[in-house]
Amino acid sequence: MGVTLRPGRLLYEGKAKRVLDAGDGRAVMEFKDGVTAFDGRRRDPAPGKGEAAARLSARMFELLEEHGVRTHYICYMGGSRILVERHEVAPLEVIVRNYAYGSMVRRMPFLKPMARLSRPLVELHLKDDERGDPLLLPEDVVEAGLLSWSELDALRSLALRVDAVLESFWRRRGLRLIDFKIEVARTPRGFVVVDEVSGDTMRLVDAEGRHLDKELYRRGGSVEELVEAYRELARLAGAPERLCGE
Numbered sequence: 284m285g286v287t288l289r290p291g292r293l294l295y296e297g298k299a300k301r302v303l304d305a306g307d308g309r310a311v312m313e314f315k316d317g318v319t320a321f322d323g324r325r326r327d328p329a330p331g332k333g334e335a336a337a338r339l340s341a342r343m344f345e346l347l348e349e350h351g352v353r354t355h356y357i358c359y360m361g362g363s364r365i366l367v368e369r370h371e372v373a374p375l376e377v378i379v380r381n382y383a384y385g386s387m388v389r390r391m392p393f394l395k396p397m398a399r400l401s402r403p404l405v406e407l408h409l410k411d412d413e414r415g416d417p418l419l420l421p422e423d424v425v426e427a428g429l430l431s432w433s434e435l436d437a438l439r440s441l442a443l444r445v446d447a448v449l450e451s452f453w454r455r456r457g458l459r460l461i462d463f464k465i466e467v468a469r470t471p472r473g474f475v476v477v478d479e480v481s482g483d484t485m486r487l488v489d490a491e492g493r494h495l496d497k498e499l500y501r502r503g504g505s506v507e508e509l510v511e512a513y514r515e516l517a518r519l520a521g522a523p524e525r526l527c528g529e
């Protein structure tokens with residue numbers, strides 16, 4: 284692919300990733316060896332997590348693209364880095380749920396955790412840590428001018444398509460996809476899936492109900508257990524195929 288990279292300026296640093304400018308409309312996304320939960324109130328170094336999350340994200344983006352979903356992924360750089368296209372990210376978090384869990388059960392206590400939903404549920408949240416990423420009504424999104432009604436329809440279809448692809452992929456590997464979050468960018472050619480798709484953003488459980496995602500850590504599990512679960516996910520998903528420089 285002949286990727287030449289200039290040492291990049293830091294564009295963004297979050298809790299789990301660093302994004303560096305790579306020139307020509309591209310960026311390097313570097314996954315950190317650290318884990319945080321509860322808005323950063325629990326935080327630990329997590330050696331090996333960055334690479335496991337990068338490999339899994341790379342593979343998940345490749346899988347989505349194989350199924351016709353556009354993503355920002357260009358190629359896997361090795362280690363904890365992937366090369367991506369730079370996009371203006373919408374200030375939204377798109378969550379899809381197949382089972383009731385987490386904040387859904389907190390807001391609707393009539394639902395039992397892990398109750399199978401009659402159909403996948405798509406939620407939009409405002410990406411705003413200070414406000415606790417509030418759940419939005421479709422009307423909120425349209426009135427604020429973030430998306431039009433037809434874009435909302437398109438985003439909902441995209442989210443359901445991503446769910447169908449991920450759900451069936453993990454089911455074939457013996458895991459249930461409870462829910463996940465994606466972020467998107469709006470482009471003249473439609474939405475592009477950006478950010479990451481990893482154990483930090485999906486909840487996946489095995490046949491015994493054991494989590495292989497960040498829930499392990501949220502529930503007080505050790506960092507070692509978490510990193511091992513992320514490695515297991517990366518192993519199950521297979522190695523990234525689009526390597527930079529090939």
Ligand code: C5P
Nearest residue numbers: 384385386387462463464483484485486
């Ligand atoms: O906490 P909640 O039940 O709303 O999370 C739903 C899904 O979205 C989970 O898979 C969680 O890991 C993911 N999520 C995320 N980033 C957030 C909030 C939720 O990746 N800021």
